[in-house]
Amino acid sequence: MKSKKNLNVALVGNPNTGKTSLFNQLTGLTQKVGNYPGITVDKKQGSSKLPNGTTATITDLPGTYSINPTSLDESIVLETLLDNDNENFPDVVIVVAEVENIKRNLLLFTQVKDLKIPTILVINMADQMERKGIFIDIEQLKEELKTEIVLISARKKEGINTLKKKLLGYKNFDTNPVLKVSDKIDKAYFEDVKARLKGFTTYKSWLLITQKEPVKFISEASKHVIENFKIDQSRLKKYQHKETIYRYQFINDVLKKTYKIDHSKAKDLRSYLDRVLTHKVFGYLIFTSILLLMFQSVFDWATLPMDFIDVTFSNLSEWAKMKLPEGVISNLITEGIIPGIGGIVIFIPQIAILFLFVATLEETGYMSRVVFLMDKVMRRFGMSGKSVIPLISGTACAIPAIMATRNIVGWKDRLITILVTPFTTCSARLPVYAIIIALIIPEDRVLGIFSLQGLVLMALYVLGFASAIISAYILNKVLKVDSKSFFIVEMPNYKLPSLKNIVLDVLEKTKAFVLGAGKIILAISVVLWFLASNGTSDFKNAETIVTEKNKDSNLPTEELEREIASYKLENSYIGVMGKMIEPAIEPLGYDWKIGIALISSFAAREVFVGTLSTIYSVGNDDEGTIKQRMAAEINPVTKEKRFNFPAGMSLLVFYAFAMQCMGTLAIVKRETKSWKWPMLQLVGMGLLAYLAAFVTFAILK
Amino acid sequence: MRTVADLKKGEMGTIENLSFDEIPLALMEMGCIPGKQVTLIQRAPMNDPLYISVNGSHFAIRRETAECIVLTKLLCDEI
Numbered sequence: 001m002k003s004k005k006n007l008n009v010a011l012v013g014n015p016n017t018g019k020t021s022l023f024n025q026l027t028g029l030t031q032k033v034g035n036y037p038g039i040t041v042d043k044k045q046g047s048s049k050l051p052n053g054t055t056a057t058i059t060d061l062p063g064t065y066s067i068n069p070t071s072l073d074e075s076i077v078l079e080t081l082l083d084n085d086n087e088n089f090p091d092v093v094i095v096v097a098e099v100e101n102i103k104r105n106l107l108l109f110t111q112v113k114d115l116k117i118p119t120i121l122v123i124n125m126a127d128q129m130e131r132k133g134i135f136i137d138i139e140q141l142k143e144e145l146k147t148e149i150v151l152i153s154a155r156k157k158e159g160i161n162t163l164k165k166k167l168l169g170y171k172n173f174d175t176n177p178v179l180k181v182s183d184k185i186d187k188a189y190f191e192d193v194k195a196r197l198k199g200f201t202t203y204k205s206w207l208l209i210t211q212k213e214p215v216k217f218i219s220e221a222s223k224h225v226i227e228n229f230k231i232d233q234s235r236l237k238k239y240q241h242k243e244t245i246y247r248y249q250f251i252n253d254v255l256k257k258t259y260k261i262d263h264s265k266a267k268d269l270r271s272y273l274d275r276v277l278t279h280k281v282f283g284y285l286i287f288t289s290i291l292l293l294m295f296q297s298v299f300d301w302a303t304l305p306m307d308f309i310d311v312t313f314s315n316l317s318e319w320a321k322m323k324l325p326e327g328v329i330s331n332l333i334t335e336g337i338i339p340g341i342g343g344i345v346i347f348i349p350q351i352a353i354l355f356l357f358v359a360t361l362e363e364t365g366y367m368s369r370v371v372f373l374m375d376k377v378m379r380r381f382g383m384s385g386k387s388v389i390p391l392i393s394g395t396a397c398a399i400p401a402i403m404a405t406r407n408i409v410g411w412k413d414r415l416i417t418i419l420v421t422p423f424t425t426c427s428a429r430l431p432v433y434a435i436i437i438a439l440i441i442p443e444d445r446v447l448g449i450f451s452l453q454g455l456v457l458m459a460l461y462v463l464g465f466a467s468a469i470i471s472a473y474i475l476n477k478v479l480k481v482d483s484k485s486f487f488i489v490e491m492p493n494y495k496l497p498s499l500k501n502i503v504l505d506v507l508e509k510t511k512a513f514v515l516g517a518g519k520i521i522l523a524i525s526v527v528l529w530f531l532a533s534n535g536t537s538d539f540k541n542a543e544t545i546v547t548e549k550n551k552d553s554n555l556p557t558e559e560l561e562r563e564i565a566s567y568k569l570e571n572s573y574i575g576v577m578g579k580m581i582e583p584a585i586e587p588l589g590y591d592w593k594i595g596i597a598l599i600s601s602f603a604a605r606e607v608f609v610g611t612l613s614t615i616y617s618v619g620n621d622d623e624g625t626i627k628q629r630m631a632a633e634i635n636p637v638t639k640e641k642r643f644n645f646p647a648g649m650s651l652l653v654f655y656a657f658a659m660q661c662m663g664t665l666a667i668v669k670r671e672t673k674s675w676k677w678p679m680l681q682l683v684g685m686g687l688l689a690y691l692a693a694f695v696t697f698a699i700l701k
Numbered sequence: 702m703r704t705v706a707d708l709k710k711g712e713m714g715t716i717e718n719l720s721f722d723e724i725p726l727a728l729m730e731m732g733c734i735p736g737k738q739v740t741l742i743q744r745a746p747m748n749d750p751l752y753i754s755v756n757g758s759h760f761a762i763r764r765e766t767a768e769c770i771v772l773t774k775l776l777c778d779e780i
Contacts, residue, residue: 066730103757104732237726241719244729248756271742278743278752372761376749385750486725486766491742491752491759 007056008089009048009167012077012112013096014105015063016365016492018124021154022096023060024500026164031060033508041076041406043088050164059088065104065490067111067207068240073406075213081115082204083217092118092170094163099125099134100493102259106251107244109145110178114203118173119147120166126151127158133262141258146174155498179250181243182206189239196225210236273494277369287370294357295395295461298350305349313342331533332526340525343610344518347397350427352510354396358389359505363497371489381469382476384408384487387417391468393509394424395461398664399516400509402671410485416475418671419681422664423468423657425461428517428606432655433460435609438627440648456652463656467688517604517663524603524662528574528611535572542568574599588654588690589647589697591635601660608655646700650693658689703774705753706767708741714772715739716755724769732756733770 013019023031027046034043044060061080062073069075080088095112097105102123113119129135142149148166152159182190182202190202197205208215208222209229218226230236276282317338324330361367367389375385386408393401401421408414425433437453444452538545546564555563569575577599578592585595597611612630633642659665665678672678708714716735719728732755733739742759743752749764 065727068726068730070725070727101757107730240726241729244726245734248732248734274743274752278745280746368761372743372745372750372752375761375763376745376747486727487750487761487763488725488727488731488766489750489761490731491761493759 007050007054007167007170008091009056009058010080010088010090010093011058011060011096012081012093012108013063014065014098014101014108014490016490017063017096017098017101017105018154019063019096020060021498021501022094022122022124022152022160023058024504025154025157025160026056026058031504033511041073042403043076048164050168051161052168054168056164056167059090064108066108068210070486071407071409075211078207078211079215079217081112081117082207082215086217090117092120092167092173094120094122094167096122096124099123099129099136100132102136103248103251103255106145106255107247109147110247110250113145113147114177114179114181116175116177116201118170118175120163120170120173121145121147121149122159122163123149123151124154127153127156133264135260135262137258141254144178144254144258146176146178148173177203179246181246184246185239185242189235193229196229197222210240270493274369274491277366278372283369283373287373290361291392294354294392297357298353298396301353302349306346309342309346309349313338313345316342332529335533336526336529337522339610340522343525343604343606344514344521347427347513347606348510350430351396351513352506354427355393355400355506355509356502358393358396359502359509360497362389362505363495363501365492365494368489368491372491375487375489381472382413382416382479383420383472384410384413384417384485385489387413390417390421391424391465394421394426394468395464396427397513397517398422398424398426398661399667400512402664402667403512405671409487411483412476412479412481413483413485415481415672415677416472416479418668419475419677420468420472422659422661422681422685423464423471425464425656426605426661428604428661429460429464429655431606431609432601433457433652435612435627435630436643436648436651439631439643440645460652460656467657513663516667517661520662520666521604521607524600524607525610528600528603528607531574531577532569532572535568536576538571539568542571587697588693589650589701591642593633594642594651598654601655601658603660603662605655605660646697649700650697653696654689654693656689657685657692659685703772704768705739705741705751705762705770705772706748706764707772708739708751708753710741710744713738713740717771717773720769720771724766728762728766728770731760732758739770739772 011019011023023044023046026048030048031044031046034045041062046058046060048056048058050056059080061077064074064077067078067081069078080086080090081093083089093112095105095109097109109119109121123136138149138151148169150159150163150166152163154160180202190206193205193209194200194202197208200208208218209226214223214226277286317334320338321330321334324333358367361370370388371385373385374388378385378387387405390401390404393404398421401424402418405414405417405421408417434457437456441453441456446452446455542564546567547560550560550563570579574596575592578596581595581599582590582592585598590598593612597608600611601608630643631641634640635642635644659681665682668678668681669675703714705714705716716733716737716739718735719733724733734756737756739753739755741751741753745751745761750761751764751767752759752761753767
């Protein structure tokens with residue numbers, strides 16, 4: 001039962017019309033991202049107070065150019081609008097159009113309008129009409145389209161209240177279709193379709209029989225009827241094309257009467273920018289510069305907040321240790337939970353800054369130009385121009401990056417992009433790289449300017465991208481996946497980005513990281529804490545055993561305590577596990593302590609640093625940093641430093657390749673609906689990491 | 702047969718028809734309708750993809766798709 005006080009409103013519109021801006025203005029921070037049952041499309045909803053106190057639930061349906069879907073996201077629009085019994089079925093639909101692209105926007109409007117749902121047409125960017133020399137006769141347009149029209153400027157918050165007021169009168173909206181295409185195309189055929197598919201209007205039944213993927217809510221009997229109609233594919237195609245032509249004819253006729261544009265006023269900023277930004281040489285130079293600027297800023301701006309978070313959490317741990325009574329619970333909180341949460345929060349600055357850039361580039365319309373420039377290159381490797389966005393986002397976090405692959409049309413293109421995205425150097429690899437580079441690469445400068453350490457880090461980024469591209473190339477040759485892909489990418493007009501849209505977008509993606517990886521990192525932290533603070537009988541009797549052993553040597557108490565702690569760690573469950581895998585990782589140059597860190601890294605890479613700091617801080621009371629402790633570690637067999645150049649390089653290579661992120665595996669499972677692909681990543685990347693590290697160590701040794 | 706793929710940068714042509722089976726419906730829905738004028742705005746390196754403007758829409762398509770959009774024959778006065 002729907003409560004009378006609640007109004008269901010659906011937002012429909014082409015991409016780049018400012019639909020999301022309008023959604024943000026209507027709902028602000030009340031918006032939530034959920035899931036549609038059974039599929040992985042994000043469901044964005046929020047609420048809005050209407051003038052008379054009614055609460056409207058606003059659903060932001062995925063942007064689409066037509067009611068006929070070309071992707072999973074777009075199919076939601078059709079599913080939502082066709083199924084009257086669905087809980088999301090709207091009382092009223094807002095179709096968002098934009099002054100400059102109104103012709104194409106109206107195609108979707110006429111399709112929605114013909115569904116006989118109360119519909120309101122919102123024309124966005126009305127504030128720019130004068131500047132662009134556009135005039136629209138609203139009164140006549142209303143009449144021709146049999147609809148309510150509201151002019152708004154979502155960016156400037158103009159017209160939002162008028163829209164809210166208009167929504168309340170939805171029961172009196174004209175729900176007649178604007179044009180009956182069926183009569184023009186083949187009346188007898190469409191009547192037959194309607195008669196056989198009982199309970200649907202002509203247009204709805206037509207939509208039902210033309211969908212490649214059957215709509216979910218349909219009964220088995222109807223599905224059977226639909227299948228029968230589908231046999232004559234060439235007729236369906238022909239009629240669909242005719243329908244589109246008739247719709248555009250209608251729209252052109254209407255706009256001839258109601259829409260005037262003074263072309264002399266239209267400024268040519270767009271074509272000037274396009275000439276430069278899509279230029280064969282400058283286009284690529286500009287793109288490369290933007291990427292470099294982006295990565296540079298991520299490092300520069302994120303350091304301060306990250307240091308702050310680091311200090312805050314270790315202080316919090318100290319403080320809690322003092323305040324809480326000693327015991328297991330206290331240990332769990334101070335050594336398991338607080339550092340676990342800290343390990344998640346510390347990545348937020350980098351991830352947020354990177355997504356700030358990506359969102360800005362998307363908002364301005366620049367990203368489409370990148371897609372245009374990169375498509376041919378990416379296609380050689382079995383991907384699409386659209387794969388560039390996930391690959392760049394992957395340098396922040398693979399989880400939102402993999403979610404960003406959803407608008408790639410061909411399944412094979414999309415699958416390959418999903419499979420290779422985890423190779424890109426994500427922010428969780430950085431702490432591992434940073435500490436190992438600091439240990440094994442001298443602080444020299446090359447040619448007096450470039451820091452050698454910086455160059456090695458850059459080389460690792462390049463290695464990440466290169467391995468993504470090379471594996472895409474191989475997957476493209478190997479994978480036998482049948483999928484049709486086509487490529488139509490709108491080149492929207494350039495816009496100044498809206499701060500509100502960007503902030504909300506960054507919030508949403510950061511949340512995806514915190515919820516996707518965060519929960520797992522936290523859980524693993526607790527498990528690791530348990531494994532490190534419990535152990536075999538030797539662990540429990542560590543104190544007696546060590547004291548017994550050293551009773552003649554007259555050790556100072558401090559030294560003795562250190563020996564005990566070290567003995568405890570060796571015999572804890574995690575120590576036992578580390579020792580168990582030691583023979584396997586010895587050829588890579590690692591010992592059981594690094595083994596422990598490797599095991600824990602399979603939850604998430606950055607845990608490596610935390611684990612090593614735990615391992616080395618135990619039994620080491622001096623104030624030395626983790627780096628100094630690691631540098632002092634000696635390999636007992638060779639008497640050399642444990643973190644020497646060969647072992648360090650081998651670790652870098654291992655971390656560059658290995659799939660050590662449960663959060664990503666979970667997302668890949670969700671997006672590909674199968675365990676096959678995440679398992680392929682886990683095993684394939686793991687083997688590659690092992691072999692590459694083995695070879696690196698063997699050569700450098 | 703002249704297609705959108707044959708247009709020079711900045712050149713305009715009128716769509717005669719679309720070879721039906723290969724053309725996705727989405728292309729027509731973006732505005733590629735017979736009788737409409739197409740302008741080629743930019744070519745990416747290797748002539749692929751092509752950035753075109755038609756019927757008030759601006760978008761990029763791959764060369765293989767552009768080859769399916771047939772243009773009317775050039776008349777002398779159009780050159």
